[in-house]
Amino acid sequence: MQGAFTLRAGERGYSKLASTGPTSSYVAGHPNAAITRHSSFNFNDYQSGRAGFGRVRVFGDEVFSGSGCGYNMHAHHDFVICAFVLDGQLTHINTVGNIDQLSRNDYYVFSAGSGGKHSELNLRGEDMNAIYIWFLPQQLYLPPSYHRSHFDAQAGRNRLVTLVGDAAGALPIPQDVRVSRFVADAPVAQTYRLISPRHGVYAFVIDGAVKFDGTSLGRRDSAAVWGVDSVAYEAAGDADVLFVETVM
Amino acid sequence: MTSEPYKIWICLGCGFLYDERLGCPEEGIAPGTRWADVPDTWCCFDCGTPKARFEMVEIPYAPHQPEASQAARPGF
Numbered sequence: 001m002q003g004a005f006t007l008r009a010g011e012r013g014y015s016k017l018a019s020t021g022p023t024s025s026y027v028a029g030h031p032n033a034a035i036t037r038h039s040s041f042n043f044n045d046y047q048s049g050r051a052g053f054g055r056v057r058v059f060g061d062e063v064f065s066g067s068g069c070g071y072n073m074h075a076h077h078d079f080v081i082c083a084f085v086l087d088g089q090l091t092h093i094n095t096v097g098n099i100d101q102l103s104r105n106d107y108y109v110f111s112a113g114s115g116g117k118h119s120e121l122n123l124r125g126e127d128m129n130a131i132y133i134w135f136l137p138q139q140l141y142l143p144p145s146y147h148r149s150h151f152d153a154q155a156g157r158n159r160l161v162t163l164v165g166d167a168a169g170a171l172p173i174p175q176d177v178r179v180s181r182f183v184a185d186a187p188v189a190q191t192y193r194l195i196s197p198r199h200g201v202y203a204f205v206i207d208g209a210v211k212f213d214g215t216s217l218g219r220r221d222s223a224a225v226w227g228v229d230s231v232a233y234e235a236a237g238d239a240d241v242l243f244v245e246t247v248m
Numbered sequence: 249m250t251s252e253p254y255k256i257w258i259c260l261g262c263g264f265l266y267d268e269r270l271g272c273p274e275e276g277i278a279p280g281t282r283w284a285d286v287p288d289t290w291c292c293f294d295c296g297t298p299k300a301r302f303e304m305v306e307i308p309y310a311p312h313q314p315e316a317s318q319a320a321r322p323g324f
Contacts, residue, residue, distance in 0.1 A: 042260065051303075057260060075294045077263035112263055113310075114317050136305065140256070140265065141313035 002227030009220035033066030054246030088128030200226025261297030
């Protein structure tokens with residue numbers, strides 16, 4: 001079945017989690033650290049919009065502000081959690097056995113599977129901004145895993161680069177999904193071809209502006225289309241877009 | 249007795265599974281307890297997310313699961 005929606009930046013859910021008070025055990029950092037989170041889909045109490053999109057359950061645009069800010073070690077099962085660092089430095093620690101530091105354009109895929117814990121921290125003074133995406137897996141209680149990589153924005157400019165999913169050079173993920181990034185610094189018009197009409201694609205504008213399926217999107221606006229073979233998108237100039245394709 | 253297949257519910261806060269077949273013995277919920285019979289006040293064993301924010305999923309277990317995970321959790 002065919003469908004589409006547009007979600008403007010200001011229509012997203014918003015929450016702020018402080019390192020003091022009721023969330024002090026969950027949120028790291030001291031004394032005045034805080035996580036701000038803009039959610040495209042259902043994330044805890046946010047539910048004025050969509051519960052999810054295909055296999056996506058969370059799409060959070062998060063900023064960790066203040067020294068040591070982040071999430072303390074906490075448990076997960078089954079969700080496949082991806083982080084795409086846009087600014088600052090993220091320290092990721094997990095019970096698969098990784099201590100990783102990710103900078104701008106680094107990203108990871110952490111599959112919690114049969115159970116794992118992780119901590120996400122900003123150990124620096126400047127803000128850390130990352131996009132967090134959670135996918136449901138294809139199978140429950142898979143062996144936990146962690147993979148990381150880097151998006152080369154200069155080499156990859158003005159074309160679509162697949163970061164996660166079934167594509168050469170992309171990180172593996174135990175789900176029928178793909179995450180791609182499109183960074184433009186010149187006028188570009190392209191066609192996004194979906195894996196099948198049973199899939200849908202969600203486009204999130206990190207920066208700049210694009211026209212996606214005929215709709216003009218600005219910074220942090222987003223839109224989705226499903227039940228089609230392909231979608232046209234174009235940039236008039238500077239643009240930075242994350243595409244999340246998922247079986248519906 | 250009902251012939252309705254057991255269902256699995258996932259916590260949207262952390263991914264914890266409530267499998268009706270297994271229940272949650274750590275919290276006194278016996279194997280075979282249907283989701284509808286779990287108290288509305290029950291919260292996720294791992295992260296405290298309320299029952300209302302679980303989603304029913306129809307996803308198969310990976311090979312050797314959930315038995316392997318149960319064996320790793322004495323009393324589960």
